[in-house]
Structures are given as structure tokens and as C-alpha cells.
Amino acid sequence: MDHLYEKTMNQQRIFSGKVIDMYVEDVLLPNGETSKREIVKHPGAVAVIAITKENKMVLVRQYRKALERVLVEIPAGKLEKGEAPLETARRELEEETGYVCETMEPLHSFYTSPGFADELVHIFLAKGLTKKSEKQMLDDDEFVDVLEVTLEEALNMVKEKQIYDAKTIYALLYWQLYM
Amino acid sequence: MDHLYEKTMNQQRIFSGKVIDMYVEDVLLPNGETSKREIVKHPGAVAVIAITKENKMVLVRQYRKALERVLVEIPAGKLEKGEAPLETARRELEEETGYVCETMEPLHSFYTSPGFADELVHIFLAKGLTKKSEKQMLDDDEFVDVLEVTLEEALNMVKEKQIYDAKTIYALLYWQLYM
Numbered sequence: 070m071d072h073l074y075e076k077t078m079n080q081q082r083i084f085s086g087k088v089i090d091m092y093v094e095d096v097l098l099p100n101g102e103t104s105k106r107e108i109v110k111h112p113g114a115v116a117v118i119a120i121t122k123e124n125k126m127v128l129v130r131q132y133r134k135a136l137e138r139v140l141v142e143i144p145a146g147k148l149e150k151g152e153a154p155l156e157t158a159r160r161e162l163e164e165e166t167g168y169v170c171e172t173m174e175p176l177h178s179f180y181t182s183p184g185f186a187d188e189l190v191h192i193f194l195a196k197g198l199t200k201k202s203e204k205q206m207l208d209d210d211e212f213v214d215v216l217e218v219t220l221e222e223a224l225n226m227v228k229e230k231q232i233y234d235a236k237t238i239y240a241l242l243y244w245q246l247y248m
Numbered sequence: 249m250d251h252l253y254e255k256t257m258n259q260q261r262i263f264s265g266k267v268i269d270m271y272v273e274d275v276l277l278p279n280g281e282t283s284k285r286e287i288v289k290h291p292g293a294v295a296v297i298a299i300t301k302e303n304k305m306v307l308v309r310q311y312r313k314a315l316e317r318v319l320v321e322i323p324a325g326k327l328e329k330g331e332a333p334l335e336t337a338r339r340e341l342e343e344e345t346g347y348v349c350e351t352m353e354p355l356h357s358f359y360t361s362p363g364f365a366d367e368l369v370h371i372f373l374a375k376g377l378t379k380k381s382e383k384q385m386l387d388d389d390e391f392v393d394v395l396e397v398t399l400e401e402a403l404n405m406v407k408e409k410q411i412y413d414a415k416t417i418y419a420l421l422y423w424q425l426y427m
Binding site for chain 1: 253256262268272273278285286288289290293309314315324326356360362363389393415416421
């Protein structure tokens with residue numbers, strides 16, 4: 070057992086919702102003392118780096134209620150039960166943007182907020198994009214604008230804090246480094 | 249008003265803790281329908297890219313209860329009330345690793361999980377590192393190993409999923425791109 074391990078002594082469920090569940094756990098620390106950990110459980114998500122033949126990145130603009138503002142992000146969505154991340158990535162890209170792709174390659178996965186949440190985001194690279202539909206197929210409570218921007222335009226959106234989230238900034242660094 | 253805006257019709261506090269608060273909000277959607285949003289409030293955090301004179305990155309190894317595993321991450325910590333992010337960055341670097349620095353430069357800030365949380369992480373670059381103390385000054389419930397790794401070793405830790413979080417993968421892309 071790792072010397073940093075924290076043993077769960079008790080777990081209390083605080084909330085169970087459609088996106089997240091929340092728990093408070095009593096833990097036994099490595100030094101024998103006890104403490105409480107506040108924990109959010111999330112099903113995980115995918116996000117897609119999609120570059121068009123014109124060398125533009127496909128982005129989506131949506132209202133983020135937790136932030137009370139609009140953000141511009143790479144297309145993303147949470148995992149549905151029993152759905153493989155690769156399928157979620159293809160589905161979310163098509164539903165949010167109308168694009169389908171020839172290949173969808175897994176790049177990286179990362180935890181977004183390991184201090185309090187177990188959300189794991191799987192990042193995919195979509196290649197060979199074709200616009201299948203001008204119409205989006207969104208969830209009932211989902212409203213999304215689609216835009217396509219050059220690297221220079223995207224970097225300006227970072228400066229202006231329109232792009233302001235971890236997965237999209239990762240996507241821009243990846244674009245600069247590898248593409 | 250942005251056409252994607254969601255108006256809060258009601259807010260219910262589910263939980264108020266030492267790290268996070270949780271709310272469920274009833275919102276009015278752009279199409280006039282209503283929906284619920286599950287929202288986690290977090291004070292925000294800092295994280296520090298610290299490269300030694302030997303060109304090694306300073307990393308910390310700690311148990312993440314939300315994931316039930318140890319992760320290797322760049323030094324980080326949550327903002328204390330009334331404390332400027334720059335000060336938090338200097339404090340957390342010294343407390344977790346024993347290093348002080350000549351300059352601490354803000355690089356990027358990003359939301360980690362905009363779908364359900366308002367956590368904003370401020371990334372800093374520490375330059376001119378000096379080891380001030382071999383002793384850590386950790387919180388009562390904080391247990392952290394310090395390690396120093398080359399870029400090659402860090403990239404191997406990504407492959408082995410020891411490094412597996414957004415801010416640290418961002419730090420490694422930044423290291424490759426700009427340093």
C-alpha cells in the first residue's frame with residue numbers, strides 16, 4: 070500500500086443528480102489522524118480537436134451556467150452509460166457541429182480537477198472532416214453556436230478570455246506543437 | 249444579452265463545505281423551456297511550473313481521494329480568502345516543495361470543468377529557484393512527496409498514467425513549446 074494512502078472510514082452521499090453525485094468521506098490519514106474529503110463523482114467526458122481542410126479549428130460557443138458566461142470550447146460532451154469514449158467523440162462532434170470524420174484518434178486523457186472531482190476527459194483528434202449536415206442535433210437543454218477559426222484567431226480568443234478552459238487551451242498547445 | 253443566456257429562476261443550496269459548495273439551479277433556457285443545472289462552487293486554485301537550474305521540473309506526488317489513487321502533479325493549492333493568486337503561488341511552492349523563486353510570472357488561467365464547476369486555475373512560471381528548506385510546511389491533512397524529473401522522465405510518467413491531470417499535461421506542453 071502506498072504510504073500516502075487515505076482509507077475511507079465512512080461515506081455519506083449528499084446528492085445524486087443527472088450529471089454529478091456528491092459525497093463527504095471520513096478518511097484515515099497516513100499519520101493516523103482523520104479528516105473529511107468532499108468529493109464529486111462525474112461520468113467522464115470526451116473532447117475533440119477537429120481541424121478543417123482549410124486549417125481551421127471547429128469550436129463551439131455555449132452558455133456555462135456554473136460560470137454565468139459564454140465560453141468558446143472544443144466540441145465536448147459527457148459519456149453516456151455503456152458508450153465507449155470513441156463513440157461519444159464521434160457522436161458529440163456530429164451532434165454539436167454537423168461534422169463527421171474519417172478517423173478519430175485518442176490523444177490524451179486527463180483528470181480535470183483531481184482535488185475534488187473524478188471527471189476524466191478523453192481528448193480525441195478528428196481527421197478527414199466532412200460537413201454532413203448544417204443542422205445540429207442537440208439535447209433538449211443544449212444551445213450551441215459553431216465557429217471555425219484560424220490558430221491566430223484562436224490565440225486572440227485566449228487573450229480576450231473567450232477561450233478560457235483547460236481542454237481548449239490544451240488543444241491549442243497541441244495544435245502549435247504537433248500539427 | 250447573449251442569445252445563449254440562461255436565466256436563474258431558483259437556486260437551492262445543497263451543500264456548503266470547506267472546499268466546495270453545491271447548488272441546483274432552475275434555469276430558463278433560450279427557447280423558453282426550463283431545465284436544472286447542477287453546480288459546484290470552488291474558490292479557485294494556483295499551480296506552478298518550476299524548473300530547476302538542472303533543467304528538471306519540480307513535481308509533487310499525493311493521494312487524491314476523489315480518484316482513490318496517487319497522482320504526480322505540478323505544485324498547486326487552492327486560493328485562500330483575500331489572498332492574491334501570485335501570493336498563493338509563492339506560498340504553495342515553498343510549503344509543498346521547500347523552493348523559493350526570484351520571479352513568479354502568470355502564464356494562463358483556465359476553468360477546469362466548465363460543465364459543472366467554476367474552479368479557475370491560475371498557472372504561474374517560477375524562475376530562479378533556490379531550495380530554502382528540506383522541510384515541507386504542509387496543512388494538517390496534507391501529505392506530499394517531492395520529486396524532480398527531466399522532460400523525458402515526465403513524458404514517460406504521462407505514458408504510465410502517473411501524470412494524468414490537465415494542469416500538469418498543460419505544463420509539459422508549455423515546457424516543450426516555450427522553454
